[in-house]
Amino acid sequence: MGRRASAGDAASGSLASESGGAPPADVRRASRAGGEANSRARCPSRGRTRGASITRIEPADRAGATATVAPVDQSCETKCGPTTRVAVTPRTIAIDGPAGAGKSTIGALVAERLGYLFLDTGAMYRAVALAAIRKGIDPDDSEQLAKLARDSRITIGPPTVRDGRAYTVLFDGADVTWDIRSAEVDASVSQVARVPAVRDAMLEQQRDLARRGRVVMVGRDIGTVVLPEAECKVFLTASAAERAKRREEELAARGEVRPRQELLTEILRRDQLDSERKVAPLRIADDAIVVQTDGLSVGQALEQVLAIVMRPAPAA
Numbered sequence: 001m002g003r004r005a006s007a008g009d010a011a012s013g014s015l016a017s018e019s020g021g022a023p024p025a026d027v028r029r030a031s032r033a034g035g036e037a038n039s040r041a042r043c044p045s046r047g048r049t050r051g052a053s054i055t056r057i058e059p060a061d062r063a064g065a066t067a068t069v070a071p072v073d074q075s076c077e078t079k080c081g082p083t084t085r086v087a088v089t090p091r092t093i094a095i096d097g098p099a100g101a102g103k104s105t106i107g108a109l110v111a112e113r114l115g116y117l118f119l120d121t122g123a124m125y126r127a128v129a130l131a132a133i134r135k136g137i138d139p140d141d142s143e144q145l146a147k148l149a150r151d152s153r154i155t156i157g158p159p160t161v162r163d164g165r166a167y168t169v170l171f172d173g174a175d176v177t178w179d180i181r182s183a184e185v186d187a188s189v190s191q192v193a194r195v196p197a198v199r200d201a202m203l204e205q206q207r208d209l210a211r212r213g214r215v216v217m218v219g220r221d222i223g224t225v226v227l228p229e230a231e232c233k234v235f236l237t238a239s240a241a242e243r244a245k246r247r248e249e250e251l252a253a254r255g256e257v258r259p260r261q262e263l264l265t266e267i268l269r270r271d272q273l274d275s276e277r278k279v280a281p282l283r284i285a286d287d288a289i290v291v292q293t294d295g296l297s298v299g300q301a302l303e304q305v306l307a308i309v310m311r312p313a314p315a316a
Helices: 103-114 121-135 142-151 183-193 196-211 222-226 240-253 260-276 298-309
Strands: 048-050 057-059 067-069 075-077 092-096 117-120 154-157 168-171 215-219 232-237 289-292
Touching (some): 103 117, 117 196, 215 222
Parallel strands (some): 092 215
Antiparallel strands (some): 057 154
16 A cells, blocks of 8 residues: 655645646646656656657557657756755656546646656557447457557647647547547446556557656556556545546536536446456555545645655665
8 A cells, every 4th residue: 555645735726637638738748847867766856857848659650569759859957955965856757546536637747847758548548449439349349459459550749739638649640639538438448448458559658658768657557567666656546526526527618518426426437447457457556655636726736746756865
């Protein structure tokens, strides 16, 4: 069981659902200040990153190939005063949690602050689930789902349209950014994500990105399966009632209306499927720090997570 974080500073705003609407892109290098990576530290203190720019995941030139990241020129500098502990930032940051806990929102903001790459692995599984629905593939047909995952080309990058999206998701070249957030996908994505061969196909791309370092990756099994050696692990969570409330507000902002009770039932069902699946179930990594976000604004939740990520290294 992970450790729990202490309360953060007050800030305005409300914490959005994980399913989109966060200001930054799903995969990006931000232009704001960040920290210098060092693989020997679990959690860092403050540093500075210069010259970062936006990038995106692009699979290689054949279907199902490992994703690649466009090179980014940048220089990093860490300064410490004579009485300051030597401080570093972790190369890999894993943020896990249940549906609607705000992982994408907070993860993207942390990546923006540090100038790191950001990847929401849930968008990858949602894209496969959407394709399965469109092709009429049964969510219990493991063989067909696995083939679909291997043969599909998924691209996640910065927003290409100013319509409130946090990022753009392309599936075989088609923009499916909002389509992967439909109620149909919500209902089937957990079934699709529990198929071992589907996870294997996605896992290869996710780990390839992590090997490059300087990445914030969010999902349900990042700290336990995808990146068990991640240098900083956070488990972001909230009560089911709070997550249903956020989801209702998010949908309302897009002009969609769904009863909160229906959303609560859906979230509880997803929690059960995610935590009870045989492959990579949702659970708290032993070395993760738990952040409970009930009643917190985006700013408050972000400050709690940054306090974990940006701690000074222990004195020698």
